Amino acid sequence: MKLFLRGLKVADPNSEFNEQTVNIRIVDGKYEALGPAIEPSKSDQIIDLSECVAAPGFFDMNCFIGDPGLETKEEIETAAQAAVAGGYTGILNLSQKKSSIETKSKVDYILQKASRTMVDIIPAGAISKHHEGKDLTEMYDMQKAGALAFSDADQAIQDDGFMSRALQYAKGIQAKLLVYPENASIAGKSQIHESAHSILMGMKGIPAIAEELQIARDLCLAQYHDAPIHIQTISSAGSVALIKKAKKDGIKVTCEVAAHQLNYTEEINAGFDSHYKVKPPFREKADQKALIQGLKDGVIDIIVSQHRPHEIEFKKLEFEQAAYGIIGLQTTLHYALKAGLTSSLITEKLALNPRIILGLAIPKIQVEEFANIVCYHPTQTWEYSTARNYSKSANSPLLGQTLTGLVKTVVHNTKIYSYEQ
Missing domain, CATH: 3.20.20.140 (Metal-dependent hydrolases)
Structure with missing residues (x-):
């Protein structure tokens, strides 16, 4: 598993890159490299997350x-x-x-x-x-x-x-x-x-x-x-x-x-x-x-x-x-x-x-830490449709509405979620 996340603004006070815009490389469930100048390898899966926030x-x-x-x-x-x-x-x-x-x-x-x-x-x-x-x-x-x-x-x-x-x-x-x-x-x-x-x-x-x-x-x-x-x-x-x-x-x-x-x-x-x-x-x-x-x-x-x-x-x-x-x-x-x-x-x-x-361990967006990260766009909208509701129940007043704040990618160790258009 090799993943390259491009263009994220870090919102993690425990990270040395807090409030900086960086690229993140994740290999086998761990952060391998973070920084504004790092580049992907040929085998990386690249996800463009420009203007998104990265948080634990x-x-x-x-x-x-x-x-x-x-x-x-x-x-x-x-x-x-x-x-x-x-x-x-x-x-x-x-x-x-x-x-x-x-x-x-x-x-x-x-x-x-x-x-x-x-x-x-x-x-x-x-x-x-x-x-x-x-x-x-x-x-x-x-x-x-x-x-x-x-x-x-x-x-x-x-x-x-x-x-x-x-x-x-x-x-x-x-x-x-x-x-x-x-x-x-x-x-x-x-x-x-x-x-x-x-x-x-x-x-x-x-x-x-x-x-x-x-x-x-x-x-x-x-x-x-x-x-x-x-x-x-x-x-x-x-x-x-x-x-x-x-x-x-x-x-x-x-x-x-x-x-x-x-x-x-x-x-x-x-x-x-x-x-x-x-x-x-x-x-x-x-x-x-x-x-x-x-x-x-x-x-x-x-x-x-x-x-x-x-x-x-x-x-x-x-x-x-x-x-x-x-x-x-x-x-x-x-x-x-x-x-x-x-x-x-x-x-x-x-x-x-x-x-x-x-009393749980705190995830950190830091090299050598296990990946535990949410990447969201704070102003992008999305349709909370029946098809997009993943709960077994549907009792939300927001169902069918356009919402602000799109979760685009989540990585937890070696497992990945990506929002599909």
Whole structure:
């Protein structure tokens, strides 16, 4: 395997060529040469990537894959295809209530099946059995088998004592807990953001305080146990403020925002289109501004896809009956660029920080390193057609639209993805 990538601007702070335009030669899965003046050999496959950005391959920390158990939504193979088309070379596969990852055998199954794809797909085991927030799973056994973190995903842990014990146990085995912030007694069964807008729509809303109270509790417990904690998919200005203060106070907290939260606000729900039914809900413009600023200030550590595949029969329903969530592996880059994020910030939030949080090796665009690179054109458009959707599900509000930010080439060791016109 001999590959020559021409004309790339490097966006990798760990590379000596950061912010320089270079050519890259990859031989047998390793960077052999980088620089503005290097030339290809006769046997090289040459790919012209002029005006493209080169970054370490992205890593997603919030993705649902239905395999095993819910393969009609997404399989490991289809998730990998969608991921690499979106620039990802790694995914953290979260446990789901109806397909809970609670055993060593399930961790083994996911890792073995994923090894045949181009993407590192690593399972996150459940914190509680059946996501019920009552009994701890066998976290230690799953960790030894290869589970990288633990999460009940979109099921927030309500019992304070259980959450305290979970943090204490996870600290003892040096594991990271990823927790969803929602106080269920306040959120109830509401489905959109609580505001004057929800009143006009005639629907009960989920107040931001339901998220913020849960975050405040989890921060207090993390501080008490001196344990690390990762807060998933924050959505409000109040949440940003809480986490900003916690970081200043020395609490070991990291957090994330879903890419679609950077582009939509509550007004999008006025049409009762279930494609925009997500959890947490889209909130107000002030919240969105705080999220984007939180990314720029370093309060919010990462951007996630929050990939939630569903069959059409789960979304083509009245708004109140439809399932939550959208697919996002192929559209996260588009959302990040539309929000005005720079290439250096995209590298930090999509490629570097997720791996730092999870304790993974950081890919470097550097000679002798193994190739792990995404090459994307930040202004080129592409049609997100049904044929271009590689997920097994199609629940995206962007399907059929022209998107900005084209992933043209991904190289992961000796495996190559190239966008075909």
